[in-house]
Each structure stands twice: as C-alpha cells, then as structure tokens.
Amino acid sequence: MLFLRCKAGRVISPSCIFTKYGFKTPDMSFINELFDLSGKVALVTGGSHGIGMAIAKALGKAGAKVVVNGRSQEKLEESKKEFEKEGVEVFPLAFDVTDEKAVDKGISTIEKEVGPVDVLVNNAGMIKRVPILEMPVADFKQVIDIDLVSPFIVSKRVVPGMIERRSGKIINLCSMMSEYGRNSVSAYASAKGGLKMLTANMTCEWAKYNIQVNGIGPGYIATEQTAPIREGNHPFNDLVMTRTPAGRWGEPEDVGNAALFLATKASDFVNGHVLYVDGGILANFGYVKGENDI
Numbered sequence: 001m002l003f004l005r006c007k008a009g010r011v012i013s014p015s016c017i018f019t020k021y022g023f024k025t026p027d028m029s030f031i032n033e034l035f036d037l038s039g040k041v042a043l044v045t046g047g048s049h050g051i052g053m054a055i056a057k058a059l060g061k062a063g064a065k066v067v068v069n070g071r072s073q074e075k076l077e078e079s080k081k082e083f084e085k086e087g088v089e090v091f092p093l094a095f096d097v098t099d100e101k102a103v104d105k106g107i108s109t110i111e112k113e114v115g116p117v118d119v120l121v122n123n124a125g126m127i128k129r130v131p132i133l134e135m136p137v138a139d140f141k142q143v144i145d146i147d148l149v150s151p152f153i154v155s156k157r158v159v160p161g162m163i164e165r166r167s168g169k170i171i172n173l174c175s176m177m178s179e180y181g182r183n184s185v186s187a188y189a190s191a192k193g194g195l196k197m198l199t200a201n202m203t204c205e206w207a208k209y210n211i212q213v214n215g216i217g218p219g220y221i222a223t224e225q226t227a228p229i230r231e232g233n234h235p236f237n238d239l240v241m242t243r244t245p246a247g248r249w250g251e252p253e254d255v256g257n258a259a260l261f262l263a264t265k266a267s268d269f270v271n272g273h274v275l276y277v278d279g280g281i282l283a284n285f286g287y288v289k290g291e292n293d294i
Contacts, residue, residue, distance in 0.1 A: 035264045038063035041115040042263065043107075045069040045097050045154060046124030047090075048079035050223040051173070054252030055121055055259040060088035062260055064119065067091045067110050097124050097150035100157075107157045116161045119169045119263045122151035125191075129184040140187040147191035152198060155213075163209045169263050170206075172199045174215035174274050176282055192217075196274055203272030212271055214262045219278025222249040246279030 037059060047056040047068030060066040060083065068083075068090045070076045076092030083090045091114055095106035110117060125147045128139050151172050162168025175192035177185060195215065202213040220240045222230060229236045230249060240249060258277045261267055276282050 034266050035062055035260060037119070037264060040064045040118040040263075041067065041110070042119035042121065043067045043069060043110060043117045043154075043158070044121040044123055045150070047121070048076050048092070050225060051218060051221060051252050051255050052121070052123040053079065053082065054256035055123060055171075056090060057083065057086055057088050058253070058256035058260045059119065059121075059263055060090065061086070062264065064263075065089075065091070065114055067093055067114055067117075069097065069106070069124065070094055071096060097154055098145045100153055103153050103157050107154075111161070116165070117158045118162075118165075118167065119171070120155060120158050121171045121173070121259060121263075122154060122195075123173045124150055125173060127185060127188040130187075131184050132186045135187065140190075143187035144191050144194075147188065148194045148198065151195060155202065159206060159211065162211050163206070166210045168206075168209075168211040169267075170202065170211065170213040171259055171262050172213070172215040174199065174217045176217055176219055176276065176278055178215070178217055178274060179276075179282060199274065200272045207271045210268075212262070212267060212269075214267070214270055214272065215274035216255060216258050216262065217274050217276040217278065217282075218255050219244065219250050219276065219281050221255060222251055240281075244279040244281045245284055248279065250277060250279055 040063070042056070042059045042064040044052050044056040044059070044066060046052040047066070048070045052068070056066045056068050066088065068076060068079065070079075070092075071094055073092065073094040076094055080090060080092060091110075093106055093109060096102040107117065126143055128135070128143055130139065155170055159168065159170075172195050174195050175188070177189040178192040178196035181189050199213055199215045206213060220226065226249070228234070231237070241247065255277050258275050262270065262275065
C-alpha cells in the first residue's frame, strides 16, 4: 500500500485523498495482479551486474524466482549479496550461452531445481570498439556469437516448454544501434540489428502459442561500464547530455522497469516490438540543449 506524507508530517493514504476529492479509490489489487510474477521462473542471462542485474531485481521484486546466468560461478555467487540487500533471492548458474550443449545442460538444471522457464531475458552481450579495417574476423564473430547467436540458442532451448504450456515471455536486449550505426562498433551494431529482426521472426512463429517476444533498446545508461565517459569533461558525456531530450543518462532501473512491463500480463498483446528506453534520443538525435529554448 502506498502512503503520502503531508507538510505537517502526518501520513495519509491515497484512498483518503481520493475520498476527500470525490474520486473512487483506485483498485490496487488490479494493479498488483497485472504486474505479479509470483510462481514464475525467470532466467536473465548476463544478470550479475549492470542492466542485467537491474532487470533481475525488478522481476524478483515482482515475485519471480530469478535465475541469473554468467560465465563465472564465483562472480555470480558474489552478486547474490547485491540482490540480498534488496530482499531478492536469486539462483546463480554459470554456463556458456554460446554453447548449445552447455545451454541444454544449464536449462535442464533450472527445470529440475527451480522450475520451467516462464520468462527469458536474453541480456548477455559484449561490445568491441574497433574500426572495421582493423577488426580481426575472429573478434567480429565473437561479438555476433554472444550478442545474436546466443539469444537464438537459449530461446530455442526454452521455447518448446513455453509452447507446451501455451504461455511465455521472451525479452531480447537490443540497442539503439538496432536502428543506426556508429564509428567502430560494426560487429555490435550488426548483431543488435540482427537481434531486432530475430525478435520479429520469433514473434511470427511463436505468438500463436501465447508467447510474447519483444525487445528492449537501452539508450545511454549509467553503469560501471560507462563510468569513465560520464566523469569530468569527457566529450561523449557532453554529447549524451546535450543530445538526449530528457537531459540525463538513463539508470539501470529504467530498463528494469521496462522489462517488468514486458514480462507481465500488462504486455499480453504486445508482440514483436522493440521498446526503446533512451530518453528520447532516437526521436531527435540531432537535438542540442537550449536550441528549443531560444
């Protein structure tokens, strides 16, 4: 139940406010049911830090049993402390999402020890900033494997159970670069552009089984990875702050909240969509702070 505190310090409930002004008290049970994930099992790949951790926390707070995946069991176990601080219990499980046999073994373990996967978040990813002419083919393939092929592998393993149950949610972490290119990120942009279309094709094949497949395209998010370019007078920080209409970097929780929507009943007729959580930068990438204030 939500409460408000007036200037005098007295705590009042929203129902009192609505009653005072003649409005009907909001049906919080409807809201709670709409975003309730109790009894659901969610798998978040790359879920031990950053955006993946924020998504896992959001799903866990909504009642889901959350499995966080990564490549290092030691790092996953360490991440449990962060989840526990916010009262979220997670089940850490390391396996290589680019290896079909490892994925099969990992998902089998989840099904046996936690339950069948109801919500899959394909978040694991990497980026290598190298100009095309300087990038080894092996590095290009590595980015494609992690960012594009792994969602294909993990989804393919999880979906048969969803089809059988006629229920499931798949969320693919796309990017603003699913839409446009930038210097030195050819592999990443190629993978994320491909992931947008993989999301569409998954929808075409699986929506009839009541499986919703959607993507999230984060904008520039304030994570540990972006910390070096957000501090001081870094020119990229200035670009983000002046070109983003919202006037700020996004927070990992902004992406987590979007994932919660796509993982719950609230999105039961949302199919094949990429939700850009970017502060409006794609809507007006040429925006410069102050130009509309003249």
